[in-house]
Amino acid sequence: TWCMGVDAGSTASKCVVVDANGDIAATGLYGAGAGTVGPQRAVESALSALGIATDDIACMCATGYGRHVLEGSDMQVSELSCHAKGAAKLFPGARTIVDIGGQDAKVLCVGENGALENFVMNDKCAAGTGRFLDVMASIFECTVSDLSAYDAQANEVLPISSTCTVFAESEVISKLAQGLPIPDIVAGIHASVVERTYGLMRRAGIRPLVAMTGGVALNKGLRNRLAERAGHQIVTSPLAQFNGAFGAALYARENLVRA
Amino acid sequence: TWCMGVDAGSTASKCVVVDANGDIAATGLYGAGAGTVGPQRAVESALSALGIATDDIACMCATGYGRHVLEGSDMQVSELSCHAKGAAKLFPGARTIVDIGGQDAKVLCVGENGALENFVMNDKCAAGTGRFLDVMASIFECTVSDLSAYDAQANEVLPISSTCTVFAESEVISKLAQGLPIPDIVAGIHASVVERTYGLMRRAGIRPLVAMTGGVALNKGLRNRLAERAGHQIVTSPLAQFNGAFGAALYARENLVRA
Numbered sequence: 001t002w003c004m005g006v007d008a009g010s011t012a013s014k015c016v017v018v019d020a021n022g023d024i025a026a027t028g029l030y031g032a033g034a035g036t037v038g039p040q041r042a043v044e045s046a047l048s049a050l051g052i053a054t055d056d057i058a059c060m061c062a063t064g065y066g067r068h069v070l071e072g073s074d075m076q077v078s079e080l081s082c083h084a085k086g087a088a089k090l091f092p093g094a095r096t097i098v099d100i101g102g103q104d105a106k107v108l109c110v111g112e113n114g115a116l117e118n119f120v121m122n123d124k125c126a127a128g129t130g131r132f133l134d135v136m137a138s139i140f141e142c143t144v145s146d147l148s149a150y151d152a153q154a155n156e157v158l159p160i161s162s163t164c165t166v167f168a169e170s171e172v173i174s175k176l177a178q179g180l181p182i183p184d185i186v187a188g189i190h191a192s193v194v195e196r197t198y199g200l201m202r203r204a205g206i207r208p209l210v211a212m213t214g215g216v217a218l219n220k221g222l223r224n225r226l227a228e229r230a231g232h233q234i235v236t237s238p239l240a241q242f243n244g245a246f247g248a249a250l251y252a253r254e255n256l257v258r259a
Numbered sequence: 260t261w262c263m264g265v266d267a268g269s270t271a272s273k274c275v276v277v278d279a280n281g282d283i284a285a286t287g288l289y290g291a292g293a294g295t296v297g298p299q300r301a302v303e304s305a306l307s308a309l310g311i312a313t314d315d316i317a318c319m320c321a322t323g324y325g326r327h328v329l330e331g332s333d334m335q336v337s338e339l340s341c342h343a344k345g346a347a348k349l350f351p352g353a354r355t356i357v358d359i360g361g362q363d364a365k366v367l368c369v370g371e372n373g374a375l376e377n378f379v380m381n382d383k384c385a386a387g388t389g390r391f392l393d394v395m396a397s398i399f400e401c402t403v404s405d406l407s408a409y410d411a412q413a414n415e416v417l418p419i420s421s422t423c424t425v426f427a428e429s430e431v432i433s434k435l436a437q438g439l440p441i442p443d444i445v446a447g448i449h450a451s452v453v454e455r456t457y458g459l460m461r462r463a464g465i466r467p468l469v470a471m472t473g474g475v476a477l478n479k480g481l482r483n484r485l486a487e488r489a490g491h492q493i494v495t496s497p498l499a500q501f502n503g504a505f506g507a508a509l510y511a512r513e514n515l516v517r518a
């Protein structure tokens with residue numbers, strides 16, 4: 001029996017199919033979110049990877065921003081609960097989950113059983129989110145993953161004095177015009193996101209093991225700087241982006257077992 | 260005897276020359292701030308309007324971001340004190356001064372004598388500052404004063420849900436792509452700045468007469484919406500942009516009289 005979780009986010013859609021053991025059997029990702037073809041495409045991609053059809057899915061759980069308008073879902077669970085659930089299985093022993101997405105950043109404290117105990121979140125200000133990195137990457141006409149490569153070449157960290165994305169953008173443009181080395185500027189950009197994230201972590205309370213999810217977790221340069229700042233090892237996974245969808249699939253599976 | 264005030268701001272430089280009565284004799288404005296040729300150009304422009312030379316200035320007071328690096332100044336006074344001083348003379352009876360500049364927004368409470376009693380300020384977040392309007396104007400490829408003209412044609416206010424400049428920018432782009440009328444979108448943009456400004460005003464305490472200064476005061480559409488929101492008449496002046504420089508010139512004059 002297959003169960004499915006779909007995370008219809010604001011900028012991307014993710015789908016995870018789990019097997020009878022709750023292990024990930026297939027994933028699907030599409031770079032467009034709720035209200036677009038995104039969720040459907042992510043679902044199709046996961047189904048075709050397994051060679052199965054919609055009818056083969058015993059239960060489907062939707063999460064994320066667009067969860068209430070997702071066709072074909074049997075249940076809806078909030079993003080926060082799904083993230084806690086997914087992380088507990090993806091990162092055994094994780095107690096602090098740092099999730100930096102395209103438009104928000106959150107820190108979840110989970111109990112030993114994987115239940116959500118507490119969280120803090122920033123979804124009002126672009127600073128400290130993936131959007132901040134998007135804005136910066138567009139200055140260098142590169143991708144966000146190129147930023148990580150630049151960071152690896154940095155000799156020093158050129159601090160950015162403004163926390164605001166808009167003012168920081170001007171600062172970065174002016175540093176670039178001064179001919180300062182791009183890797184050192186990028187290190188400063190990452191340090192800015194790290195400061196914001198560390199602030200959220202401290203407010204939430206930091207307990208090891210710390211795991212990182214969301215698109216920004218793939219940025220190794222930033223992740224390393226955050227680990228150093230927080231004084232804790234930070235684990236992640238190539239599947240970290242699917243954490244919310246994974247949690248949703250696990251909820252679908254539990255629902256099925258209970259029924 | 261002439262006295263001069265120079266406001267070396269972050270994005271523009273302003274100069275005011277006052278006569279023996281403390282009345283404005285000449286002004287100079289240049290669209291570049293501290294650390295550029297801006298302050299010098301603003302000074303030259305005011306001097307040449309009067310047909311006088313630097314030597315004819317009995318005392319020169321500098322204010323603004325770049326006041327400590329301004330050549331030729333005899334004294335420096337903080338921006339806040341200069342704004343309070345200038346407003347007391349420019350707007351007799353004003354007790355609340357709303358100043359929205361290119362990079363910050365502040366509300367000053369002044370006593371009957373024009374002394375600064377209290378203030379609140381936002382210089383960390385681009386939302387609610389002139390910078391927010393710059394970002395929006397660039398979407399419509401128009402100037403900030405064109406925004407005021409658009410607002411006058413609005414039939415309704417299309418609210419913007421994000422307060423963050425970066426997220427609001429995306430919202431406005433998407434409203435434009437949906438074919439919504441530009442005047443109604445612009446009314447929503449102004450309403451967003453008004454909400455932020457009104458928040459500062461409430462924190463500072465609102466006492467009539469309310470006067471508005473800074474570059475954004477010239478935006479009539481926004482000013483009218485703020486007056487409506489605050490439930491108070493808001494006065495301004497074409498010289499409002501020079502308020503800080505005017506206050507500095509008045510300090511220079513007082514210094515001379517005392518000496």
Ligand code: SF4
Pocket residue numbers: 124125126127163164165166167383384385386422423424425426
């Ligand atoms: S500080 Fe900058 S990035 Fe943050 S809400 Fe304000 S405008 Fe947006």
